[in-house]
Amino acid sequence: MTNQIIQAILLGGYYALIACGLSFMFSVMKIINLAHGSLLVFAGYLLWFFAEHYHISPFVGLLIVIPVMMLIGWALQAFLLEKSARGGELLPILTTFGLAIVIENLLFEHFGANTRSLAPYIGDLSWESWELFSGFYVGKTSVYILIAAIVILGSLQLFMKKTALGRQIRATAHDPDTAGIVGINPKRASAIATALAMSTVAVSGLALGVRGVFDAYSGGPQLLFAFEATIIGGVGSLWGTLIGGIILAFAQTIGANIHPQGFLLGGHILFIIILLIRLILAKGGVGHRLKFALGVSK
Amino acid sequence: MKKINKTGISRRQFTLSALVGGAVVAMNPTLAAAKSDKKLRLGFISPRTGHLGAFGETDPFVLSQVRQALANGLTINNVNYDIEILDRDSQSDPSRAGQLAKDLINNENIDFMLATVAPETINPVSDACEAAGIPCLSAVMPWEAWYFGRGAKPGQPSPFKWTYHFSFGVDEFYKTYISQWSLIKTNKKVGVMYPNDADGNAIRTFLKPKLEAAGYTIVDPGAYETGTSDFSSQIALFKREGIEIFNAFPIPSDFAALWRQAAQQGLTRQIKIAQIARTGLFPSDIEALGGLGNNLASACYWHKDFPYRSPLTGQTGTQLCDLYEAQTSKQWTQQIGACLSLFDAAMETLKTSIDPKNKVNVAMAMRKLNVSTIAGQVDFTSGPVPNVASAPIIGTQWVKSKKGPFQFDYLITENATDRNVPVTHKLTPYNA
Numbered sequence: 001m002t003n004q005i006i007q008a009i010l011l012g013g014y015y016a017l018i019a020c021g022l023s024f025m026f027s028v029m030k031i032i033n034l035a036h037g038s039l040l041v042f043a044g045y046l047l048w049f050f051a052e053h054y055h056i057s058p059f060v061g062l063l064i065v066i067p068v069m070m071l072i073g074w075a076l077q078a079f080l081l082e083k084s085a086r087g088g089e090l091l092p093i094l095t096t097f098g099l100a101i102v103i104e105n106l107l108f109e110h111f112g113a114n115t116r117s118l119a120p121y122i123g124d125l126s127w128e129s130w131e132l133f134s135g136f137y138v139g140k141t142s143v144y145i146l147i148a149a150i151v152i153l154g155s156l157q158l159f160m161k162k163t164a165l166g167r168q169i170r171a172t173a174h175d176p177d178t179a180g181i182v183g184i185n186p187k188r189a190s191a192i193a194t195a196l197a198m199s200t201v202a203v204s205g206l207a208l209g210v211r212g213v214f215d216a217y218s219g220g221p222q223l224l225f226a227f228e229a230t231i232i233g234g235v236g237s238l239w240g241t242l243i244g245g246i247i248l249a250f251a252q253t254i255g256a257n258i259h260p261q262g263f264l265l266g267g268h269i270l271f272i273i274i275l276l277i278r279l280i281l282a283k284g285g286v287g288h289r290l291k292f293a294l295g296v297s298k
Numbered sequence: 299m300k301k302i303n304k305t306g307i308s309r310r311q312f313t314l315s316a317l318v319g320g321a322v323v324a325m326n327p328t329l330a331a332a333k334s335d336k337k338l339r340l341g342f343i344s345p346r347t348g349h350l351g352a353f354g355e356t357d358p359f360v361l362s363q364v365r366q367a368l369a370n371g372l373t374i375n376n377v378n379y380d381i382e383i384l385d386r387d388s389q390s391d392p393s394r395a396g397q398l399a400k401d402l403i404n405n406e407n408i409d410f411m412l413a414t415v416a417p418e419t420i421n422p423v424s425d426a427c428e429a430a431g432i433p434c435l436s437a438v439m440p441w442e443a444w445y446f447g448r449g450a451k452p453g454q455p456s457p458f459k460w461t462y463h464f465s466f467g468v469d470e471f472y473k474t475y476i477s478q479w480s481l482i483k484t485n486k487k488v489g490v491m492y493p494n495d496a497d498g499n500a501i502r503t504f505l506k507p508k509l510e511a512a513g514y515t516i517v518d519p520g521a522y523e524t525g526t527s528d529f530s531s532q533i534a535l536f537k538r539e540g541i542e543i544f545n546a547f548p549i550p551s552d553f554a555a556l557w558r559q560a561a562q563q564g565l566t567r568q569i570k571i572a573q574i575a576r577t578g579l580f581p582s583d584i585e586a587l588g589g590l591g592n593n594l595a596s597a598c599y600w601h602k603d604f605p606y607r608s609p610l611t612g613q614t615g616t617q618l619c620d621l622y623e624a625q626t627s628k629q630w631t632q633q634i635g636a637c638l639s640l641f642d643a644a645m646e647t648l649k650t651s652i653d654p655k656n657k658v659n660v661a662m663a664m665r666k667l668n669v670s671t672i673a674g675q676v677d678f679t680s681g682p683v684p685n686v687a688s689a690p691i692i693g694t695q696w697v698k699s700k701k702g703p704f705q706f707d708y709l710i711t712e713n714a715t716d717r718n719v720p721v722t723h724k725l726t727p728y729n730a
Contacts, residue, residue, distance in 0.1 A: 003563075007530040014527075114352055114580075115550040119558065120588035127561035127590055135537075139562035212527070213554040213586050215349075221525055249528070256531050260520035261494055263528065 003136050008253040010138060012229075012246030013146025017207050018222055019229040020152050020200040023241040026230060028160075028173045028193050030089075031081060034096040036226060037219030038103035039198065043069055043205025044118065044214050045111055051121035058118045058206055066202045073198030077191040100219060108216035118209030126210055145207045149245070152200055153238045159196075160238075169193045228271045337380040338372070338654055340644065341402035341411040343423050344637070348390025349549070352580045353415040353438075353633050359622050360637040361385055367611040372645060374654050384408065388419040396422035403430045410648065410660055412640055414438045415633070417496060421448055424461040433660040434461045435647065437640045438599060438633070441467045441686045443500055456684035460657075462664040464643065464676045464687035466599055468504040470715045471691055474597050475505075475573060476512055477714035478693035479543055481725040484570050487515045489541035491532065491556065494521035497547050497576065517541055524549060529556045533565050545573045550586065553577040557590055570727045571595055581629045584696045584706050591706060593728045596694045600635035600673050603710055605718050608672040610642050615672060629704040639673035646671075674716055690715035695725055 022036045033039075046065045050056040056064075076099075084095040119126035129137040160166035171179040172189040179186050208214055208222060225248065233244020248267050255266015275293050282292035342361070346354035361383065371378045384406055388395035395418065402408045403426060411434040413423040420436045425448060427434035436444070444463045450456060479488075488509065492498035498521060510516055517539045519532040533556075536544070546553065553574065560566050573595045577583050584591035602615040611618070618638065619630035648654040651663035667687075668677040674690060681687045693712035699705060709723035 003534060004530050007528060011528045108347065112351065112355075114355075114582045115554075115586055117554055117586040117588075119554070120585060122588075124589050126588060127558045127566075129562035129564070131564075135564075137563040139559065142562070211555065211558070213551045215551075217349075218551070225527075253528065253531070256526070256528070260532070261523045263526040264523050 004253050004257070005250075006132070006136065006138060007142075008249040009246055010142035010146055011252070012242075012249035013142070013149045014207060014211060014245070015225050015229040015248050016153065016233075016242040016245030017145055017149035017200075018204040019226040019233075019241045019245055020149065020156070020238075021197040021204065022223075022226045023230040023233070023235065023238060024156060024197045024200065025194065027236045027238070028169055029081075029085075029190060030173070031085065031092045032096070032227075033197075034093060034223065035099040035103060035219075036096075036201065037221070037223030038100040038107075039069070039072070039201050039219075040204045040208060040222050041214050041216065041219045042103055042107060043202045044209040045107060045116070045205075046202075047118055047206055047209060048116045048121075051118060058121055058209065062202060062206060065205070066199045069198040069202040070195040073195040073201075074191045076198075077194035078187070081194065082187060082190065100223075104216050104219060111216060115213040115215045116209070117213040118206065122210060141210050145211070148203060148207070149242060152203065153242055156196070156200075157238045165189075165192065225267075228267060232271060232274050336377060336655070337382060338410065338648065339406060339408045340381060340383045341399070341406070341408040342383055342385040343388050343395055343398055343402075343411070343413045343419055344385070345390040345415050345419050346387040348388075350390040350416055350418065352582065352631075354387065355628075356622065356631055356634045357385070357637060359625065360634055360641070363611050363613070363618070363621075363638065364641045368645075372648065374649050375652070379648075379654065388423075390416075390418055392418045392422045395419045396426055399423040399426035400430075403427070403432050408432065409655060409657070410435070410644060412436065412644055414637060414640055417443050417447060420444060420463070424448065424458075424463070428458055428461050431460055431657060433647075433657055433664060435640065435644050435664060436461070436463045437465050437643075437689070438636050439463075439465055440471075440497075440500065441465050441682070441688065442504065443496060445683055445686055447496075450683070458685045460661050462661075462667075462678060462685050462687075464678070464681075464689050466689050466691040466715075467682065467686075468501070468508075469682070470688065471501075471505055471575070471597070472508045472512075473714045474691045474693050474712065475509065475545070477712045478573065478595060478597070478725065479514075479571055481712065482570050482727055484542040485540065486513060486543070487517060487539060487541045488543040488545055489517045489532075489536040489539065491529075491544075491546040491548060492518070492521060493524050493548060493552065495524060501547055501575075514543075522552075524552055526552065527555055529559050530563065532556075533560050533563050536560075537563070537565055537568070540568065542568060542570045543573065544569050544571070545575075546577075547575045548577050550577045550583045553583075554587060557587065561590055566590070567729050569729055571725070572728045573597075578696065579633075580631050581704060581706055581708070591696055592698045593726050593730065594696045595711070595725065595728070596696060596708070597691045598632045598694050598708070598710075599689060599691055600632040600639070601692060601694065601708070601710055601719070602630055602635065603720055603722060604635065604673060604716075605720065606670060606672050606674055608638055608642050609670065610645050611638070613672070618672070635672050639671035639676070642671035642673075643667065643669060643676045674718070690719070692716065692719055693725075695723060697723065697726065 025033050047058045047061045050061040084091040128140045168184045168189045172186045176186040229245040233240030251270035252263045252267040255262030278293035282289040344354045368381045371380050386398045411427050413420045413436040415438050492502045578596040602619040604615045646669040647663045651659040653659050678687045696706045699707045711725040713719040
């Protein structure tokens with residue numbers, strides 16, 4: 001049992017890491033990026049490409065892939081999300097949904113059907129472990145992933161609170177027009193925020209590839225886990241995302257203990273229960289309650 | 299102005315050449331056959347993209363070999379037929395496979411249908427052919443799922459008139475596993491991971507009781523859902539029970555997550571035989587596992603060391619695979635030979651049918667078919683049930699390659715289901 005609790009916390013770290021970017025974009029820009037999973041797989045493929053063809057370790061590969069993903073994030077905001085956000089709340093969701101399909105099929109077209117993994121390029125690290133006490137093992141990569149999640153969420157939090165740029169992004173998120181009056185360039189602030197979110201997606205791609213394998217269509221489940229962790233943790237709180245990831249992993253572990261097929265179901269049931277509780281607790285009309293449940297409004 | 303017909307030859311020229319040609323033909327019967335305009339159209343449906351895409355990756359190569367061998371047509375009862383193969387990609391999707399089959403039957407007027415790889419492709423294609431009265435030959439999926447999965451009942455006459463299938467079944471898995479697992483001394487405790495899907499449930503129902511009857515203790519944590527990302531409860535159970543043999547039928551992504559976690563938690567250190575089906579048929583699955591892929595035991599439905607020759611192309615397995623590796627710089631896969639054996643059997647069927655344009659004749663020829671292909675004997679006269687010929691499953695192991703150029707060598711460790719196949723490697727314990 002102790003072992004399973006430890007494993008659940010480590011798995012939660014992974015969920016929190018892949019949720020970072022989604023949670024950040026959701027809380028700062030109020031955009032649910034449904035292409036999050038596909039972009040994550042795309043980052044994984046980029047890392048794989050450099051490792052396979054240029055023998056660049058995926059860790060070093062991040063030095064290339066993070067800037068590439070940031071650039072993509074900036075372009076995404078400047079040319080796609082910025083425009084679609086003006087069309088109401090629904091349009092960015094549809095836009096990113098379409099984008100996800102486009103990315104998946106392009107990846108399939110280019111990289112084919114074979115499953116890929118980054119593990120072969122990091123030697124035995126993908127399955128090395130530390131023995132905590134007799135019979136209890138923790139995987140090294142799982143621990144690194146948990147640490148990465150904590151560091152990234154922590155620095156994003158600090159950045160938003162303590163720096164001028166962070167304040168500008170928050171101001172823009174709150175009210176772009178007023179932010180413009182006090183001399184902030186809202187377009188620039190949003191583009192930087194998206195670029196930041198995409199830099200975490202690059203790291204998530206590494207985590208995905210090191211933990212398991214991926215193919216062009218692996219983005220869907222990753223998006224689902226990230227979304228559930230974000231909502232369970234409460235939108236607007238980056239530390240909440242970490243807690244959300246761990247709670248999701250716990251629910252799945254409990255589900256698996258009740259029935260071997262209950263792993264995924266356990267997570268989904270908890271997600272729905274939390275949504276329902278928030279719906280009941282919220283005040284006001286149906287629309288407002290729904291928004292509250294999803295965490296869009298405070 | 300001269301009257302020109304469609305081909306651009308004047309009528310007078312045409313008459314002249316027809317006369318001369320006719321005279322030449324009359325003198326030379328082989329040429330008469332070559333000039334014949336009789337044509338046979340073959341449908342071929344396989345998954346080239348989608349989650350089974352790794353199987354179909356080698357199809358273009360095999361098709362090029364088949365088309366080359368058939369460039370001068372196929373002579374059947376002294377009549378030469380042009381063979382046209384219409385190959386289609388099922389995209390690993392059953393409903394698309396069914397649509398493609400109907401399109402080939404209704405719009406392309408095919409004479410004979412071939413289908414390969416997994417229930418997702420073969421079953422809908424077979425069903426469409428059975429309904430339309432088109433002869434259909436298929437290979438590469440457990441025959442139980444093909445025969446019983448399409449509504450046949452044990453002990454009753456076969457409901458199928460047009461569709462025939464040659465492949466391995468649960469019995470071959472059983473024989474191979476028993477043979478493979480006796481190669482290394484173990485405590486006979488087997489941890490199994492069978493997923494909640496068609497393959498997993500079939501194996502749990504049919505194979506598990508047979509293994510238990512053979513004296514193995516099966517530790518089964520129950521069916522898991524594909525996409526599960528944490529397997530610590532199952533791993534804990536296996537460690538507690540002290541299993542030394544591990545058997546699973548996972549898809550590649552599930553197995554990578556499971557096996558890395560098993561390695562992290564020390565389970566792999568106690569495993570002497572890791573017998574993996576479904577994942578591990580192709581080199582890319584094993585390469586994705588890195589060092590953990592070394593010494594995984596597998597079972598193949600074809601291997602390039604099979605001692606047979608293709609009656610169609612005349613190649614041996616080694617010749618065929620060397621050519622593939624030279625042309626593509628990719629490692630050979632077992633689907634190359636399995637795919638060619640389907641064409642081997644199909645061409646032999648057409649050759650032994652009285653009139654290959656007559657669909658009833660072709661179906662009758664399949665029923666009596668007993669021929670040697672690149673994958674061994676295909677014998678419908680002595681199958682386990684009507685419409686089915688059984689094919690071998692040969693025990694193998696993935697071993698880090700010493701010579702290269704590829705990362706892993708795929709070596710044969712036992713041959714219980716086809717004694718002609720040479721054993722080339724002594725099974726090494728996984729944890730050695």
